[in-house]
Amino acid sequence: MTCECPIHFGRRHLLAGAAGLVAARPYLVRAASGDYEAMLLSCIDPRMQEPVRDYLVKRGLMGKYSQFTFAGAAVGAVAPKFAGWHKTFWDNLAASIELHNIKSVIAIDHRDCGAAKIAYGPDSISTPQKEDATHRAALAEFRKEVARHHPNLGCETLLMALDGSVVTL
Numbered sequence: 276m277t278c279e280c281p282i283h284f285g286r287r288h289l290l291a292g293a294a295g296l297v298a299a300r301p302y303l304v305r306a307a308s309g310d311y312e313a314m315l316l317s318c319i320d321p322r323m324q325e326p327v328r329d330y331l332v333k334r335g336l337m338g339k340y341s342q343f344t345f346a347g348a349a350v351g352a353v354a355p356k357f358a359g360w361h362k363t364f365w366d367n368l369a370a371s372i373e374l375h376n377i378k379s380v381i382a383i384d385h386r387d388c389g390a391a392k393i394a395y396g397p398d399s400i401s402t403p404q405k406e407d408a409t410h411r412a413a414l415a416e417f418r419k420e421v422a423r424h425h426p427n428l429g430c431e432t433l434l435m436a437l438d439g440s441v442v443t444l
Contacts, residue, residue: 312340312379314341314368315340315381316352318345329439330441341371341377343364345360347413348388349382349410349417351394379428379430380431382414382430386406387437391410394413417430418432
């Protein structure tokens, strides 16, 4: 039986395509273990996926970080409401340190976060001032926990607006 398709792909085409992909995106061929810059902790909110990625690209971190994503980002890692998740996050961070030799963790919380509302109540994000205070407290607790679990690891805590702008908290 022969193929009637006008286009045939052989091994040569497949290898050429793979080489082109590697040339376009060299970070795809990095080893699973090695030296990477950071682990990113971000939120599951679909609105934040592209702004977070764009922020990391602008910082030159594409292909240089591992990633852990769950509701609330740092809120999910420290809020008592999500206590069942905490061990999973800290175990994952330890694995990233071991596998990727990361130098820091970057936690990016975001405005209008439903997980913050679940964790701390609707009033916690009802005004910009209360929202700032809620994230400031959660991120401070996160930094404290990073220092307790991994004293030699750097920690950067950020709050991202829905437009992708970022402030350090």
